[in-house]
Amino acid sequence: MKLGSTLLTAHLWLVLAFLYVPIVVMAVLGFNASPLYALPFEFDPVWYRALTSNTKLIDAGIHSVGIAIVNTIIATTLGTMAALAFARYSFRGKTIMQLLLFPPIAIPWLVIGTAMLVFFFWIDIKRGLFAILLGHVALSLPYVIVVVGARLATFPHAVEEAAATLGATPWQTFRRVTAPLLAPGVIGGGLFAFAVSFDQFVISYFLAPAGVTTLPVEIYGAIRKGFTPEINAISTIIIVVSMGVLLLTARFYRFGGER
Amino acid sequence: MAVADQRNRGTILALTGPAYLWLTVTIFLPLSAMLYCSFLDKSPLVPQPASLTLKHYAAFIERPVYQQLMLWSLELGAVVTICCLIIGYPAALALAKVIKGRWREAMFLMVVLPFWSNALVRTFSWTMVLRPGGLADQAIHVVAPDAPALNLLYSYPAVVVGLVHSYLPYMILTCYISLQAIDDSVIEAARSLGARSGALFRRVVFPMSLPGVLAGSALIFVPAVGSFMEPRILGGAKGATLGMAVEEQFTVTANWPFGAALSFLMLGAVLLICLALYPAARKRMEGL
Amino acid sequence: MSTVTVTDAVKKYDAVAALDSVTMTFREGELFGLLGPSGSGKTTLLRAIAGFVSLDRGQVLIDGQNVGGVPVHARNIGMMFQNYALFPHMSVAENVAFGLEVRGRPREEVARRVNEALAMVRLGGLEQRKPKQLSGGQQQRVALARALVTRPKVLLLDEPLGALDKHLRQEMQVELRRIQRQVGITTIFVTHDQEEALTLSDRIAIFNFGRIIQEGAPMEVYERPVTKFAAGFLGEANFLQGRVTAIEPNGLARVALDLGGEALCRLIGGQAGQTVLLALRPEKIKLSTDSQAGTNAVRGKVLDVVFSGNSTTYRVRVGNQVITLFRQNLAQGTVAPGSEVVLSWSPDHLVQVTP
Known part of the structure; x- marks a missing residue:
């Protein structure tokens, strides 16, 4: 058993290495002076400097962040409302409505993305940032509803009754008791929504017109033309932002069902 | 919980309406539209009126190249899923049953961290490892200096490695959740009944974690079959998949109805496979 | 207030x-x-x-x-x-x-x-x-x-x-x-x-x-307690069923118990021939090995004995019924299962309850 435990732990470390080594290699090569990734390694932030004058990438970056922020606001608001309805009321069709949250998560994004392309064309929503935002919110909503719902499921309803017996009006109860207790779940859901949007490639790829893109779409185009350390640099920035958002999320919303 | 009466119905509608209206416009209506589109004889981009036809589905049957693509995609999905299971399950086991306390929390976070970070960027990062003169090449030459230059990029294994890297955290996550739900006292009970480690795993731990294994497999198999970005970047022209064919119909050849038909054939095939495996899976999981 | x-x-x-x-x-x-x-x-x-x-x-x-x-x-x-x-x-x-x-x-x-x-x-x-x-x-x-x-x-x-x-x-x-x-x-x-x-x-x-x-x-x-439920829910009680045979001049009723033997107790407006249900708390029952059966005293056989610190619980078969009683742990020692015993109580402790 002792040997088995050691082997399992060693395996886990290997898995972590597998997950992180390519990312680290990519990040390191972004600081290498050679445009051909030639070794020996020579530290030079030249590619980061190059980014500052790459207007296409900067525009795409602004679009990505902007869409992610608007997406977060919309998805968190609408998702929290739906989660509240699911938690507070039992009604006909609730189970079906909850099941309907799975298709956006489970169907390959390729299919969803192309389907949006077809439908938006028919109802005359032009390809562009608005269409991309529509798609991102749709993909974020199920996550927000699930995350906020999980928080609501463990919400101690007796504290609201306690507040009422102590003389708090319904509004005082909501503001001073309900809202502060729900905040971690809502913030967690919001961070999820940000991450979903900021990292989304497939949907954006099909809905972005030539010239107006998001960061991942711009990078995809660049990769297909050929690799440059500039791509490493911008990719590293994206990874750092995503992981930063995720670490924040972890602070507000515990994964894994512990505690 | 209150049962919906007239007064609550308005509240419920106001709370759920916006979210589900949004989902309807962006998910459910588009999927329906796409299904309709797959039966049109002309692309919606063509201004002439179109009529309904089955020719795109017939084309799939008549042209073996697409059947071949379908088979390759399903095989790729299966290979990736099995690799994820073989690599991910022991990692989840270590996380759930060996590592304790703050370390567990930290390592769990390390595993799920890449889960949400950009898939495209992570796929790109593998080109840095697999290209000629990349990390893998260098590492081989340290061990065997005379070996010929190694180019793993643009190969089938590269696509598998990239997809496994993308989806492995799913498997670890779902397996971990069901493994850590197994009460240690159940394991102790099995031991007290004389089960050795092998039997303990085969007869108690693995069967009890089956829901996680199956959930993880489904979550990986479905998108892996539909992948197009990873094969494009890591497989180049060689690793053609049905996903790439669908993408081409929409972005290059602009034959939307055929692309839509291929999409639904792919969804149908995946659904059929899941449905075929479902009864057996349910039987094994009775009581869990 | x-x-x-x-x-x-x-x-x-x-x-x-x-x-x-x-x-x-x-x-x-x-x-x-x-x-x-x-x-x-x-x-x-x-x-x-x-x-x-x-x-x-x-x-x-x-x-x-x-x-x-x-x-x-x-x-x-x-x-x-x-x-x-x-x-x-x-x-x-x-x-x-x-x-x-x-x-x-x-x-x-x-x-x-x-x-x-x-x-x-x-x-x-x-x-x-x-x-x-x-x-x-x-x-x-x-x-x-x-x-x-x-x-x-x-x-x-x-x-x-x-x-x-x-x-x-x-x-x-x-x-x-x-x-x-x-x-x-x-x-x-x-x-x-x-x-x-x-x-x-x-x-x-x-x-x-x-x-x-x-x-x-x-x-x-x-x-x-006024009902069987109240007697059983608040504390424990034995329930003895019987029929009133006579009302004594001092107002006490004479009751022929179904489990055998006779009891004297106070009833609320009882009359001869009436069936009554009587509650009897386990701690009110006296257990002895050397007294005679008679009015408010019945003979039985100890089924089991459970020691619980400050008291001992006896279960005693009397006729077709099992009676539970608590006995303070004074110095008298315990009575072994199987012993023949006599259970007795005061008339005041028999309480008429509605079923």
Whole structure:
């Protein structure tokens, strides 16, 4: 058993290495002076400097962040409302409505993305940032509803009754008791929504017109033309932002069902 | 919980309406539209009126190249899923049953961290490892200096490695959740009944974690079959998949109805496979 | 201090009556225990007084005023919940201050009254702790301070000590009693623990199926239960069935017991030929090995003996029935199973109950 435990732990470390080594290699090569990734390694932030004058990438970056922020606001608001309805009321069709949250998560994004392309064309929503935002919110909503719902499921309803017996009006109860207790779940859901949007490639790829893109779409185009350390640099920035958002999320919303 | 009466119905509608209206416009209506589109004889981009036809589905049957693509995609999905299971399950086991306390929390976070970070960027990062003169090449030459230059990029294994890297955290996550739900006292009970480690795993731990294994497999198999970005970047022209064919119909050849038909054939095939495996899976999981 | 009156209260859930025409009065300053099995309506009554449950019929009056249309937050009540329902995101002091702050009391007054309340429950020094950092007993004290600091008209307690272990529970019973006396507030509490109800209450009411079975001082209800349910729910009881054979001149009735033998007891308006059910508490029965059977004394055979520290429980077969009795552990030693014994009791301890 002792040997088995050691082997399992060693395996886990290997898995972590597998997950992180390519990312680290990519990040390191972004600081290498050679445009051909030639070794020996020579530290030079030249590619980061190059980014500052790459207007296409900067525009795409602004679009990505902007869409992610608007997406977060919309998805968190609408998702929290739906989660509240699911938690507070039992009604006909609730189970079906909850099941309907799975298709956006489970169907390959390729299919969803192309389907949006077809439908938006028919109802005359032009390809562009608005269409991309529509798609991102749709993909974020199920996550927000699930995350906020999980928080609501463990919400101690007796504290609201306690507040009422102590003389708090319904509004005082909501503001001073309900809202502060729900905040971690809502913030967690919001961070999820940000991450979903900021990292989304497939949907954006099909809905972005030539010239107006998001960061991942711009990078995809660049990769297909050929690799440059500039791509490493911008990719590293994206990874750092995503992981930063995720670490924040972890602070507000515990994964894994512990505690 | 209150049962919906007239007064609550308005509240419920106001709370759920916006979210589900949004989902309807962006998910459910588009999927329906796409299904309709797959039966049109002309692309919606063509201004002439179109009529309904089955020719795109017939084309799939008549042209073996697409059947071949379908088979390759399903095989790729299966290979990736099995690799994820073989690599991910022991990692989840270590996380759930060996590592304790703050370390567990930290390592769990390390595993799920890449889960949400950009898939495209992570796929790109593998080109840095697999290209000629990349990390893998260098590492081989340290061990065997005379070996010929190694180019793993643009190969089938590269696509598998990239997809496994993308989806492995799913498997670890779902397996971990069901493994850590197994009460240690159940394991102790099995031991007290004389089960050795092998039997303990085969007869108690693995069967009890089956829901996680199956959930993880489904979550990986479905998108892996539909992948197009990873094969494009890591497989180049060689690793053609049905996903790439669908993408081409929409972005290059602009034959939307055929692309839509291929999409639904792919969804149908995946659904059929899941449905075929479902009864057996349910039987094994009775009581869990 | 206030009185609370409930008149003809009816509440139905899907045709099942949780409250079935309950009328009762809680007097000023008394500690009243509502006792009953789960689903008996006691909690529904408490929640109706608090305002969480609206009655289908009947009224709740606080100080003679009908509070039917008054929302919970305007009723000026204090309530302690089963798991305390402390606000997890607030410190001890903030929890206690909440009720004063939502009433818009000035800052200095809030601070002073919070300190007083925490001193009363002996929690001074823990003001800045969060509820999670407190033990169960401490959380209970915070909940009590929070409920009392607003000087409510009535204090409602829902299974106040249910979440504590036995030792702590006994300690808190004494504490609760002390504080309640000190404040002098009309207090109504719900419990399914008969011992707790007997220890704490000035008066109790036993509920079953949404109705009051019996109401009165604990000793009165314990010693003179009126129904079989009341006798069996509050403490333990043996039930002896018999037929009245004669009424003695001194008013005692002579009853031929179904298990064999004869009993003398006091009946309420009994007459010869009538069937009666008599309750007999296990601790009222005397067990001896050397006396004779006779009136209020029956012969039996010991089935088993369970030693439990301060007393010993005997189960004795008498005729076709098994009688349970407790015997104080004096120096006399135990009687072995299988022994022939005689069980006897005083006529005063046979209580007629309705089935």
